[in-house]
Amino acid sequence: xxxxxxxxxxxxxxxxxxxxxxxxxxxxxxxxxxxxxxxxxxxxxxxxxxxxxxxxxxxxxxxxxxxxxxxxxxxxxxxxxxxxxxxxxxxxxxxxxxxxxxxxxxxxxxxxxxxxxxxxxxxxxxxxxxxxxxxxxxxxxxxxxxxxxxxxxxxxxxxxxxxxxxxxxxxxxxxxxxxxxxxxxxxxxxxxxxxxxxxxxxxxxxxxxxxxxxxxxxxxxxxxxxxxxxxxxxxxxxxxxxxxxxxxxxxxxxxxxxxxxxxxxxxxxxxxxxxxxxxxxxxxxxxxxxxxxxxxxxxxxxxxxxxxxxxxxxxxxxxxxxxxxxxxxxxxxxxxxxxxxxxxxxxxxxxxxxxxxxxxxxxxxxxxxxxxxxxxxxxxxx
Amino acid sequence: xxxxxxxxxxxxxxxxxxxxxxxxxxxxxxxxxxxxxxxxxxxxxxxxxxxxxxxxxxxxxxxxxxxxxxxxxxxxxxxxxxxxxxxxxxxxxxxxxxxxxxxxxxxxxxxxxxxxxxxxxxxxxxxxxxxxxxxxxxxxxxxxxxxxxxxxxxxxxxxxxxxxxxxxxxxxxxxxxxxxxxxxxxxxxxxxxxxxxxxxxxxxxxxxxxxxxxxxxxxxxxxxxxxxxxxxxxxxxxxxxxxxxxxxxxxxxxxxxxxxxxxxxxxxxxxxx
Numbered sequence: 001x002x003x004x005x006x007x008x009x010x011x012x013x014x015x016x017x018x019x020x021x022x023x024x025x026x027x028x029x030x031x032x033x034x035x036x037x038x039x040x041x042x043x044x045x046x047x048x049x050x051x052x053x054x055x056x057x058x059x060x061x062x063x064x065x066x067x068x069x070x071x072x073x074x075x076x077x078x079x080x081x082x083x084x085x086x087x088x089x090x091x092x093x094x095x096x097x098x099x100x101x102x103x104x105x106x107x108x109x110x111x112x113x114x115x116x117x118x119x120x121x122x123x124x125x126x127x128x129x130x131x132x133x134x135x136x137x138x139x140x141x142x143x144x145x146x147x148x149x150x151x152x153x154x155x156x157x158x159x160x161x162x163x164x165x166x167x168x169x170x171x172x173x174x175x176x177x178x179x180x181x182x183x184x185x186x187x188x189x190x191x192x193x194x195x196x197x198x199x200x201x202x203x204x205x206x207x208x209x210x211x212x213x214x215x216x217x218x219x220x221x222x223x224x225x226x227x228x229x230x231x232x233x234x235x236x237x238x239x240x241x242x243x244x245x246x247x248x249x250x251x252x253x254x255x256x257x258x259x260x261x262x263x264x265x266x267x268x269x270x271x272x273x274x275x276x277x278x279x280x281x282x283x284x285x286x287x288x289x290x291x292x293x294x295x296x297x298x299x300x301x302x303x304x305x306x307x308x309x310x311x312x313x314x315x316x317x318x319x320x321x322x323x324x325x326x327x328x329x330x331x332x333x334x335x336x337x338x339x340x341x342x343x344x345x346x347x348x349x350x351x352x353x354x355x356x357x358x359x360x361x362x363x364x365x366x367x368x369x370x371x372x373x374x375x376x377x378x379x380x381x382x
Numbered sequence: 383x384x385x386x387x388x389x390x391x392x393x394x395x396x397x398x399x400x401x402x403x404x405x406x407x408x409x410x411x412x413x414x415x416x417x418x419x420x421x422x423x424x425x426x427x428x429x430x431x432x433x434x435x436x437x438x439x440x441x442x443x444x445x446x447x448x449x450x451x452x453x454x455x456x457x458x459x460x461x462x463x464x465x466x467x468x469x470x471x472x473x474x475x476x477x478x479x480x481x482x483x484x485x486x487x488x489x490x491x492x493x494x495x496x497x498x499x500x501x502x503x504x505x506x507x508x509x510x511x512x513x514x515x516x517x518x519x520x521x522x523x524x525x526x527x528x529x530x531x532x533x534x535x536x537x538x539x540x541x542x543x544x545x546x547x548x549x550x551x552x553x554x555x556x557x558x559x560x561x562x563x564x565x566x567x568x569x570x571x572x573x574x575x576x577x578x579x580x581x582x583x584x585x586x587x588x589x590x591x592x593x594x595x596x597x598x599x600x601x602x603x604x605x606x607x608x609x610x611x612x613x614x615x616x617x618x619x620x621x622x623x624x625x626x627x628x629x630x631x632x633x634x635x636x637x638x639x640x641x642x643x644x645x646x647x648x649x650x651x652x653x654x655x
Binding site: 070071072091092093097098099101102103105107108109118119122123152166167170 | 539541542544545546547548549550551552555560563564643
C-alpha cells in the first residue's frame with residue numbers, strides 16, 4: 001500500500017480552519033434513559049475524511065453517541081446533522097452511514113459473499129454491479145479465498161474483515177466502528193489498526209471509531225474526544241491530548257502520569273511558580289495555562305520525562321525532589337521506578353533500557369533525586 | 383469411576399422396564415394369531431391386514447393427520463409471533479399479564495380447556511366438527527410453540543437485526559431475511575411439538591368434536607371400551623413405528639449437521655488467518 005500519505009496526514013487539520021463546515025454535527029445532544037443521562041449536552045463537529053475517535057471508559061456514553069448517529073437511538077434533546085441535513089428521527093435504514101458492530105453481527109446463514117452483498121441487494125443495485133463491488137471488497141480485505149464460506153467457518157480475524165467489508169460495501173458517507181478490534185489478540189489488533197488507517201486514506205472516507213483502548217485511539221485517529229459521564233472532556237489530536245491534557249481526568253486516563261497538588265505562588269509570563277503541598281517543594285512550570293496567584297492547581301508530569309539519578313542536580317532551573325526507591329517494575333523496554341518521597345507521596349519515573357546489562361545502577365532503597373525540566377510539567381486547574 | 387455396579391444396572395433395568403414393558407407387550411401381541419388379547423396363539427400379520435381394510439380406522443387416521451398438520455401450522459405462526467412480542471418489546475403496559483396468559487394453557491387441566499371451548503362454541507352457535515377441533519388444538523398448542531421459540535430468541539444476538547437495518551433493510555424484511563432463517567430450527571421443533579400434541583390429544587378433541595370428525599385417539603378409545611381387539615394393538619404399533627422413525631430421523635439429521643459444522647470450524651482454524 002502507498003506509504004506516501006504521511007505529508008497528507010500531517011497537513012490535514014480542517015478543525016483549525018474557521019471556514020470549514022463539519023460533515024457531522026452534534027448540537028447540544030442529550031440522551032436520557034429514564035433517570036440516567038447517557039449523553040449530556042454534547043456539541044461536536046466531525047469533518048469530512050477525518051478519522052475521529054470517541055474514547056472513554058465503559059458507560060461514558062460513547063457508544064450511545066454513535067448509536068444515535070446510526071439511528072438506533074434517538075436524541076432526547078438537541079440535533080444531529082449530517083452534511084447539513086437534520087437526521088431527526090430517520091430510521092437506520094434511511095441513513096447514509098454504516099456501522100461495523102463489536103460482535104461483527106455477521107449473518108450466520110449467509111456466505112461471506114452474500115453478507116457483503118446484503119446492503120447492495122437492499123439498495124436494489126443491478127446484479128452485475130453487485131458482483132463487481134463484492135469482488136472489489138473481497139480483494140480489498142483479502143478475503144477472495146473465503147467468498148463461499150459461512151461465518152462459522154472463519155477465524156476471528158477473517159470475520160472481522162468480513163464485517164468491515166460489509167460495512168464498506170455501500171460506500172457510506174461515514175463509517176462507524178464500534179470497538180472494531182476488541183475481539184482480536186494484541187498482535188493482530190496492532191496490524192489491523194494500520195490497515196484501517198490505510199483503508200481510510202485510500203477510500204477518502206470519514207471514520208468514527210468508538211474505543212476504550214487509548215493506544216488504539218491514539219494510533220488511528222486524527223482527533224480524539226475523551227468522554228466521561230456523558231460529557232466531552234477534551235477534543236484534540238493525540239499528541240495534544242497526551243502532552244496538554246485539559247484536566248486531571250484526561251491526564252490520568254491517557255497513559256501514566258504523576259500529579260502533585262499545589263498553590264500558585266508567582267506568575268511571570270508563561271513561567272508559573274507553584275508551592276506544592278506534598279511534597280513541600282517549589283516547582284516551576286513553563287505553561288500558558290491561565291491561572292492566578294493563590295489558586296489551587298495540579299502539576300502533572302509524565303514518568304518518561306522524569307530523570308532519576310543518585311546525585312543532587314546542580315542545574316537550578318530544573319525541578320528536583322529527593323526520595324527513596326520503593327519499587328522497580330522491569331517491563332522489558334523500560335523500567336518503572338516507584339520513588340517514595342519523604343512526605344509519603346510516590347512519583348514514578350521510567351527509564352529506557354538502552355543496554356542489555358542486567359545490573360541496574362539504581363537499586364531498591366537507594367536515595368535518589370528526581371528531576372524534570374520546566375517545560376516537562378503541565379499545570380492543570382481542574 | 384466404576385462403570386457397572388449392581389445398583390446401577392438394577393435401577394436402569396427397572397426404569398426401562400417400567401417405561402417400555404407395556405409397549406413391548408403391546409407390540410408383541412399385535413402379531414398374535416389368536417383372537418384373544420391375553421392368550422398367545424402364534425405369530426401372524428393378519429391384524430395388520432385387518433387394519434388396512436377397516437375404513438373407519440383409516441378415516442380417523444386421515445382426520446387426525448389433517449387436523450395435526452393444519453393446527454400445528456397455524457399454532458406455529460401465532461406462537462412465533464407471541465414469542466417475538468414477549469422477547470423483543472421490553473416493557474409495555476400489561477406485559478406480565480400477557481405473558482401469563484400465553485403460558486396459562488400449559489398448566490390448565492385439559493378438561494377445563496375442553497369444556498370452556500365447548501361452551502364457547504355452543505354460545506356462538508358454531509357447528510361442531512373438524513373446524514372446532516382445529517381451533518381448539520390451535521389454542522392449546524400455540525403456547526408450547528411460544529415457549530420453544532422464545533427460548534431460542536433469548537440467546538438471539540440483536541445486533542444481527544440492527545446490522546440488517548443499518549444496511550438498508552426495513553423491519554419486515556429484516557424479520558423475513560435475518561430473524562426467521564436463524565430461528566428456523568426452533569420454529570420447526572415448535573411445529574413438531576404442536577403436531578405431536580395434536581395427534582395425541584383425546585380429551586380436548588372429545589369435548590369439541592361433532593359428527594363426522596372422529597380422530598384416531600377417539601376411535602381407539604371408543605373401540606377399546608367395547609373390548610380390546612388385537613387390531614387396536616396393530617394400529618398402536620404402527621403409530622409407534624411412525625413416531626420412532628420421525629424422532630430418530632430428526633435427531634440423526636441434527637447430529638449430522640452438528641458434526642459437519644464442527645469439522646468446518648476445525649478446518650477454518652487450521653487454515654489460520
